[in-house]
Amino acid sequence: MQPLLSSLFDQTERQPLSVSELTGMIRGELEKRFSSVWVEGEISNFRAHGSGHWYFTLKDEFAQLRSACYRSSNQRIRFRPEDGLQVRARGRLGVYEQKGEYQLIVEALEPVGAGALQLAFEQTKARLQAEGLFAAELKRAIPLLPRRVGVITSPSGAAIRDILNVISRRTRTVHVLFTSARVQGDGAAQEIVRAIKFLNDFHARALKDGRLDDAIDVMIVGRGGGSIEDLWAFNEEVVARAIRSSAIPVISAVGHETDFTIADFVADLRAPTPSAAAEIVAAHEAQLCSLLGTLTTNLARSIRYRIASSRTEVQELALSPAFDAVAARLHEAMVATGAAEHRLRTAITSTVQRAQRRVGAATHSLSPVHLSSAVRAARTRFESLSKARDAGIATRLETARQQLAMLAAALDAMSPLKVLERGYAIAHDAQGHIVREASTMTIGDALRLRLWKGVVDCRVEGTENE
Amino acid sequence: MGNTKPKNFETSLEELERIVRELEQGELTLEKSLELFEQGVKLSRECQDRLTQAERRIEILMRDNQGRAAVRPFDPESELSGGSDGDDSQ
Numbered sequence: 001m002q003p004l005l006s007s008l009f010d011q012t013e014r015q016p017l018s019v020s021e022l023t024g025m026i027r028g029e030l031e032k033r034f035s036s037v038w039v040e041g042e043i044s045n046f047r048a049h050g051s052g053h054w055y056f057t058l059k060d061e062f063a064q065l066r067s068a069c070y071r072s073s074n075q076r077i078r079f080r081p082e083d084g085l086q087v088r089a090r091g092r093l094g095v096y097e098q099k100g101e102y103q104l105i106v107e108a109l110e111p112v113g114a115g116a117l118q119l120a121f122e123q124t125k126a127r128l129q130a131e132g133l134f135a136a137e138l139k140r141a142i143p144l145l146p147r148r149v150g151v152i153t154s155p156s157g158a159a160i161r162d163i164l165n166v167i168s169r170r171t172r173t174v175h176v177l178f179t180s181a182r183v184q185g186d187g188a189a190q191e192i193v194r195a196i197k198f199l200n201d202f203h204a205r206a207l208k209d210g211r212l213d214d215a216i217d218v219m220i221v222g223r224g225g226g227s228i229e230d231l232w233a234f235n236e237e238v239v240a241r242a243i244r245s246s247a248i249p250v251i252s253a254v255g256h257e258t259d260f261t262i263a264d265f266v267a268d269l270r271a272p273t274p275s276a277a278a279e280i281v282a283a284h285e286a287q288l289c290s291l292l293g294t295l296t297t298n299l300a301r302s303i304r305y306r307i308a309s310s311r312t313e314v315q316e317l318a319l320s321p322a323f324d325a326v327a328a329r330l331h332e333a334m335v336a337t338g339a340a341e342h343r344l345r346t347a348i349t350s351t352v353q354r355a356q357r358r359v360g361a362a363t364h365s366l367s368p369v370h371l372s373s374a375v376r377a378a379r380t381r382f383e384s385l386s387k388a389r390d391a392g393i394a395t396r397l398e399t400a401r402q403q404l405a406m407l408a409a410a411l412d413a414m415s416p417l418k419v420l421e422r423g424y425a426i427a428h429d430a431q432g433h434i435v436r437e438a439s440t441m442t443i444g445d446a447l448r449l450r451l452w453k454g455v456v457d458c459r460v461e462g463t464e465n466e
Numbered sequence: 467m468g469n470t471k472p473k474n475f476e477t478s479l480e481e482l483e484r485i486v487r488e489l490e491q492g493e494l495t496l497e498k499s500l501e502l503f504e505q506g507v508k509l510s511r512e513c514q515d516r517l518t519q520a521e522r523r524i525e526i527l528m529r530d531n532q533g534r535a536a537v538r539p540f541d542p543e544s545e546l547s548g549g550s551d552g553d554d555s556q
Contacts, residue, residue, distance in 0.1 A: 145475045145516065150527075164524060164542045175523045178540055202527060202535050288479065289517055295482050296510045302489035303503040310496045 020097070027095035030102060034093035039104065040112060041065065043085045056081060058089060058104065066103035067091075073107050078232070079120035086112040117228050121235050124262050128237065133244050134265045140249040142269050144284050146217035148175045150199040150248060152192060155180040158224035159253065159274035166278035171285045177202075177216060183223035189236035196221065196242040196250075203248050219246065220277045221263065222253030234261035243267055253277035420452035438463040475516045482509040 017025075041058035048054050052071030057064050067089065069077070081087065091106040110116040128134065149167070153159040160178065167174050181195040182188045199219055206214035221243065223231070233239060234254045240262045243250045252267035253274040264270040271277035364370065416426065427435040428448045435441060441460050449456040485506040489499060526540035 143474075143476065144479070147516075161542065167524075168522065172522055173517065173519075175525070176540075177525050177527050177537065179527045198527065198529075198535065205535075285517070288475075288513075292479065292482075292510065292513050292517065295479075295486050295506075296514075298486045298490065299482070299503065299506040299510065302486065302492070303499060306489065306492060306494075306496060306499045309492070 019100075023095065023097045023100055027097060030093050030095055036090070036092055037104075038088060038090050039065065040086070040088045043081050043087055044083050046081050046083050054081065054106075056083075058087070066101065067106050068094075068103055069106040069109065074109075077109050077116070079111060079116050079123055081109060085119075088112055115228075117232065117235075121228075121262065124235060124237055124240070125265065128240055128262065128266065133240065138244065138268075140268045142249055142251060142280065143217045145288055146174065146281050148177060148214070148216050149281050150203075150216045150219035151176055151178045152181050152195040152199065152219065152221045153178075153223050153274065154183045157183060159183075159222055162224070162273070162275040163220060163253075163278040166275050167282050170279065170282035173285060174282060183233055184226065184230045188233035189239050192221065192233055193238050193242040196239075196246055200247050216248050218251060218281060219248045220251045220253050220271070220274070220281065221267070222251075222271070222274050222277060223255070224274060225256040225259065231255050231259060231261055234263040237262070239263055240266040251277045251280060417452065420450070423452070425456075426450040437465075439465050475513060478509045478513050478516075482506055482513065485509070 039058060041060050044057045044059055046054065046056040052074070054069040054074050056067050056069075058067050059065070069081075069091075087109050088111075089104060089106045090108040091104050093102055094105045095102045111119045132138075151160065151163055153163070155178075164176065167176055177199070179195045179199055181191040183192065196219070199216060202214075203216040206212070206216075221234075223234070225231075231254055234252070243252070243263055243266050249268040251269045251271050252261070252263040253271040253276065254261045254263055255273070257272035260270075269280065271280055420426070426449070428450065429435050429441070430446045430448075432448075435447065441447070441463055443460050443462060445460045447458050447460060449458060485502050488494065489502055489506070492499075494502065524540045524542065525537050527535060527537050530536040
């Protein structure tokens, strides 16, 4: 200070300096002296100008310091300064000569306490949350069996290897469509955004052209683990918005299990690691295969069971006693029919046999041999009879005539009537018997005497045996 | 039941599950059971086809010289050569 002061006093002795001269000198001294300082204070009156520059005041209990952070510097600052925030600023002092004002030109800024990135993360999170980007209603279901999976990550990182390993190991049918994007460093966020749009355009065109097989069912966006700085692209608002506006459901897969990024909050599903994301996509193939197997088995079993139970029902009905009675009656009827048929057959058989025998006999007797012998016998007999008749018939007639005459004479002589005519009588007892011996009669017996003409009834008065 | 557009796998599978459940409850007429069974077999076949038709493929989607999207096979063995852009290995 000594040289400065003395030079000022020197000047007063000669001639006064112009304001410009003095201000110029102050500017030179201040800017040289404070070309790189660290200062800590609280932000107030923060204004982001349309030009992209930031203006604010740093203050503590006793003093204030006007500060400016130009666009070229604040682009590298992840968080957004806000009033009341305690910060450490690095920069240089600048003097604005026209107004005679000095201010801190801020080149780097970081919050006191939490790290800048942490703060930036919290700020982005709060802002997007307030906007509703994390709402549960916006989350879309990840298809159970994604056929085509888009993967966005770096081609040189661990994530793509892990994802492809898992998918190769766990699935037979999943189709991976990889789109590369740098996942860290300047411009990484923009590359990720472009890749998300690229896959979405591809998907939309496939749908529009009706190539359903080319449509993308789900997309994995992520990278392997790293520092918060490495993972930063996934905390960028542009990436969050690209994920949220993707037509394809997005699984975020950033870093390790303990790393949470804005992408995780905004994605339809957060996988703890890229491998886990691949597992989610792949897991169901085996499960679904076995579920489908089980369902198919159960389907077949239940219909078999259903048919078996119907069959049992029918069998039970068929075994009911009602059918037994019918069967018994049918059986009886069959037996009766059988017996009748048997009798009928027997009867017919014997009738036929009898008839056959008669026919046989008739046929026999009608046989020419039999008939001719019968005819011969009859003729012989007829001839002998004819001869005898011719020989004997005359004598027999004469003899018969004589006998007849003799018999007639005898008959006439022996006729009782002839005897009675000659005076004889025939005595009959009471019983009508002819009385031939006197001894048969007793006195008083009735006697009827038959005379030649008429009858005399009389009584025995006495008998005399000869 | 739309025949025009292939049903999505989940829908088919859910329908198959519902059919099996109904059949297992066994309160349907034999005729209805057989009808459902037939449907179930059809769905099962569809799902089976969905599961077995596709083959695993790994492809890369890039822009060609004219900036158009182009798909070509991607061979992780030859194309993934440990990284400069590296995320640390997990």
